[in-house]
Amino acid sequence: MQKSLHRRARTLVAAGIGVVLVAAGLIPSAASAAESPSTVSIDLEGTWKFATGDDPAYADPSFDDSSWADQTVPEDGANFASYDGFGWYRLTFDLPSEASGQNLVASLGFLDDVDEAFLNGVRIGGSGTMPPNASSQWFEKRLYPVPSTAPVFGGENVLAVRVYDMNGGGGWYQGPVGIYSRDAVRATVYGIDGEYASSSQTAAVTAVLAAQKAALATGDVDGFLATLDEDYFHDGRTKERRERELRAWMAESGSLTLTDGEVEVVVGDGGDLIVDTNRTITGTREGAAFTFQPAAQEFLHIDAESLLETGNASRFFRETVDSELEGQPREFVTYLPPSYLDDPDRDYPVVYLFHGINGGSREWEPRNIDDVLDGLWAGGLAESIVIMPDGESLWYIDNPGGVPWRSMFLTELMPLVDGEYRTLESADFRGTTGISMGGFGAYSIGLSHPELFSSVASHIGALSVARGAVPSPLTQVASMSTDELNHFSFFYDSCEYDEYRFDEAVRTLDTTLTEKGVAYTSAVYPEGRHNDDCWMPHLVDSFTVHSDSFRSHGLEEDSTNPPTDPVDPDPGTPVTTLTVDDAAPTAGASLTVSGSGFVSGESVTIELRSDPVVLAEVSADDAGAFTRSVTIPADTTPGAHTVVATGESGRSASIAITVAAADDSGTDTGSTPGTTDDGDNGGDSGGDSGGGSSADGSTASAGSLPLTGVDPVPAILAALILLSLGTAIVVVRARRSS
Known part of the structure; x- marks a missing residue:
C-alpha cells in the first residue's frame, strides 16, 4: 500500500502471548508466556528508490540514491516492459529496538526473474541464478531469514534488492513485502493468526513430535503411525499412503532421522493445535546419505483432545514423483476439487496443466489458481482434479542425451496420480491444457496419446513450434485423419499482438480443422500480447471444453450436486x-x-x-x-x-x-x-x-x-x-x- 511518509515504513510491534521454539534435532522445554518475544511486523510496501543498471556499490547502505526514481513496490512491471537486464530497488526504514533478539524474516513476495537482497550491505538471500547462466525463479515466494548481525535496531536500515529480468515482463510484481517475526510471517503470508498454545498444550505437542522422531530413529513405523488419526490427510497423503511411503524409505535406509526446527504451536480456528515447523526426513540410499523429505516449512494439525495428528486437509499442495528415469524426484502441484474430501465414493476427471518456458510447477501459486479453479466449478463446470507438473524449460519431450521428461510423465507421474487419487482412469475423462510452451506440450502429448486423453487445450500456445524430432502441433494435426481428430475436443487461443505470432498459428489451425470438418473452439482476442492478461480471463473457456467433453462421455457427478449446463462468465451470453x-x-x-x-x-x-x-x-x-x-x-x-x-x-x-x-x-x-x-x-x-x-x-x-x-x-x-x-x-x- 502507498505510505504517507516518503520511504518510511509503518511499524507495528505488539506483545506476543506465548511461544515454543524447538531447535534442530532437539526439543527443549516450552517458553512461558512471560518469556515470549514481541511480534514484529514492519510493512515495507510503498515508495522505494529504483534504477536500472548494476553496480555492487548499490548494496552499500551509504550509497546516495537520491537521484534515483521513486517506485511503488509492488509494481506493475513498467520498468521492465521494454527492458531486459539489471535493476536495483532501495529503501531506508527504521527497525525498533524492541525487535532485537528476534528471529526475523524478510518477506519480499514475488520478483521476476532473479534476485538477491542485502540488508545494510549483508546478503540475506536470493532466488534463481544470476548471469551468465541465468535461471528464473519468478514464481518462487521470497522468504529470507535475517542474520542477527545485519539489522540496526533502534536506528536506520537500508534494504537493497538486486533484480535481473531475463526476458518478457519483469520486476517486483507481488507482495507481501516486509520484515516480520515468525508469527507475523505465519499471519501475513499464510493467514494463520491463532493465539499461541498454552504451556500444557505445548508440552503435549512436544511429546507427540518426540514420539514421531523416536519411532523413525528405531525403525518403528507402527509407532509413528500410532500418532496419526485414522482420517489423517496431509498434502495428499492418507494414513495408508503415509505408511507405504515410510515403509519403503525404511526398507532402503533401516532407520530415518526426523528433524523439526524452529517450531511454534498456535491454536487454530477450530480449536486444533497447529504446529509451525521446518521438517525434514533423512536417511541413506545405497549406503549414501539421502534426503527422503526435503526441509520445508509445514503446518501440522493435531487434535487438542486425542493429540493425534489429523493432517492439514489441504486441497492444493506440492508433491514429488520419485523418478527412476530421471534419477531424482520430479515436483508437481496437485489441486483437488471442493467435494473431494467430503465425498469419498466419488471419482473425478483429471486435467493436466502445463506451464510456459522459464517457469515451474510453483508458478501457479502466485496466480492463486486454486481459487480460480474453485470459481469455475461454482460457475457450473464439472469438478476435476488438476495436476500441474514441473516441466522446467524442457518442452515436455524426451530430450536427446538429457531429461526423458515425456517418458517420466507418461510412465511414472500419471500412474502415481491414478494410483493415489480417485481418478477416472479413462481417456474419456482426461484432458490437457497448456500455456505457451505448455500449449505445445498439451497438444503434442495429447494428440500422440488418444488412448489417454480426449480433450486438448492451449492458451497463447507454441503450436507452430517443433522440437527436434517432435513435430509442431500444426504439423501433427495436418497429418491426422478426420476420424483421428474427431476423437478430441479442441480449444486454443491467442492475442492479436502476440510477440511470437502465435495468433497466426491459431488461424492456421482454424483453417486445417475446418478443411477436415472437425469441430473446435478458438479465438484470437483483438487486443493483448503474450502474457497472463491475454489468457487468464479465458481459462474458463478451455475448462468449459474439458467439462463438456467429460459430460458428453457420461460423467457421473455427485447426486447432491447434479450436473448443470456449463455457463459462460456472463450468464445468458449467446453462442x-x-x-x-x-x-x-x-x-x-x-x-x-x-x-x-x-x-x-x-x-x-x-x-x-x-x-x-x-x-x-x-x-x-x-x-x-x-x-x-x-x-x-x-x-x-x-x-x-x-x-x-x-x-x-x-x-x-x-x-x-x-x-x-x-x-x-x-x-x-x-x-x-x-x-x-x-x-x-x-x-x-x-x-x-x-x-x-x-x-x-x-x-x-x-x-x-x-x-x-x-x-x-x-x-x-x-x-x-x-x-x-x-x-x-x-x-x-x-x-x-x-
Whole structure:
C-alpha cells in the first residue's frame, strides 16, 4: 500500500502471548508466556528508490540514491516492459529496538526473474541464478531469514534488492513485502493468526513430535503411525499412503532421522493445535546419505483432545514423483476439487496443466489458481482434479542425451496420480491444457496419446513450434485423419499482438480443422500480447471444453450436486456464429457475411485472413446480429483464407473460405490491405520465448514465426464438397472482453 511518509515504513510491534521454539534435532522445554518475544511486523510496501543498471556499490547502505526514481513496490512491471537486464530497488526504514533478539524474516513476495537482497550491505538471500547462466525463479515466494548481525535496531536500515529480468515482463510484481517475526510471517503470508498454545498444550505437542522422531530413529513405523488419526490427510497423503511411503524409505535406509526446527504451536480456528515447523526426513540410499523429505516449512494439525495428528486437509499442495528415469524426484502441484474430501465414493476427471518456458510447477501459486479453479466449478463446470507438473524449460519431450521428461510423465507421474487419487482412469475423462510452451506440450502429448486423453487445450500456445524430432502441433494435426481428430475436443487461443505470432498459428489451425470438418473452439482476442492478461480471463473457456467433453462421455457427478449446463462468465451470453453465402468465392467477387451472438449495437470488424484485409466495419443490430455484403479484393492470393468477425466486446467468430483466382476481366475493388502490430518486446510472467523450430524446419523466433503453408488444391476440392451440401458454418463460443 502507498505510505504517507516518503520511504518510511509503518511499524507495528505488539506483545506476543506465548511461544515454543524447538531447535534442530532437539526439543527443549516450552517458553512461558512471560518469556515470549514481541511480534514484529514492519510493512515495507510503498515508495522505494529504483534504477536500472548494476553496480555492487548499490548494496552499500551509504550509497546516495537520491537521484534515483521513486517506485511503488509492488509494481506493475513498467520498468521492465521494454527492458531486459539489471535493476536495483532501495529503501531506508527504521527497525525498533524492541525487535532485537528476534528471529526475523524478510518477506519480499514475488520478483521476476532473479534476485538477491542485502540488508545494510549483508546478503540475506536470493532466488534463481544470476548471469551468465541465468535461471528464473519468478514464481518462487521470497522468504529470507535475517542474520542477527545485519539489522540496526533502534536506528536506520537500508534494504537493497538486486533484480535481473531475463526476458518478457519483469520486476517486483507481488507482495507481501516486509520484515516480520515468525508469527507475523505465519499471519501475513499464510493467514494463520491463532493465539499461541498454552504451556500444557505445548508440552503435549512436544511429546507427540518426540514420539514421531523416536519411532523413525528405531525403525518403528507402527509407532509413528500410532500418532496419526485414522482420517489423517496431509498434502495428499492418507494414513495408508503415509505408511507405504515410510515403509519403503525404511526398507532402503533401516532407520530415518526426523528433524523439526524452529517450531511454534498456535491454536487454530477450530480449536486444533497447529504446529509451525521446518521438517525434514533423512536417511541413506545405497549406503549414501539421502534426503527422503526435503526441509520445508509445514503446518501440522493435531487434535487438542486425542493429540493425534489429523493432517492439514489441504486441497492444493506440492508433491514429488520419485523418478527412476530421471534419477531424482520430479515436483508437481496437485489441486483437488471442493467435494473431494467430503465425498469419498466419488471419482473425478483429471486435467493436466502445463506451464510456459522459464517457469515451474510453483508458478501457479502466485496466480492463486486454486481459487480460480474453485470459481469455475461454482460457475457450473464439472469438478476435476488438476495436476500441474514441473516441466522446467524442457518442452515436455524426451530430450536427446538429457531429461526423458515425456517418458517420466507418461510412465511414472500419471500412474502415481491414478494410483493415489480417485481418478477416472479413462481417456474419456482426461484432458490437457497448456500455456505457451505448455500449449505445445498439451497438444503434442495429447494428440500422440488418444488412448489417454480426449480433450486438448492451449492458451497463447507454441503450436507452430517443433522440437527436434517432435513435430509442431500444426504439423501433427495436418497429418491426422478426420476420424483421428474427431476423437478430441479442441480449444486454443491467442492475442492479436502476440510477440511470437502465435495468433497466426491459431488461424492456421482454424483453417486445417475446418478443411477436415472437425469441430473446435478458438479465438484470437483483438487486443493483448503474450502474457497472463491475454489468457487468464479465458481459462474458463478451455475448462468449459474439458467439462463438456467429460459430460458428453457420461460423467457421473455427485447426486447432491447434479450436473448443470456449463455457463459462460456472463450468464445468458449467446453462442457467436458466422456464415457466408459462398465458401469458394472468386477474387474480386462479392460475399455476403452474416453474424449473430454479438453485443447489441457494438461495432464489429470483418477481416479477411491471412492477407490480412479489413473488409468492413459494421454495427450489430438490437439482437446482436448483422448481414453485410463485402468484396473480396481482386489481388487476394488464391487459396485458403479465414473470414473473422470481431466485436468490441471481444466476442468473435470465424469461417474458412477458399478464394479462387480472379478472371482477367475482374476489377480491383480498391480495398486497402490492413497492417498488424507485433507489439513491443515482452512476454508472460515466466518470460516464455517461444523459440524453436517451425514446422518446415526453419528457426522460429520472436516476432517472425514461419508457418507451414497449405496446398490450395485439396482445400478447393473440400470447399466445393461443402458448398454442394450447403453453407459451411463454424461456431465459436462467445467471448467477453478482459
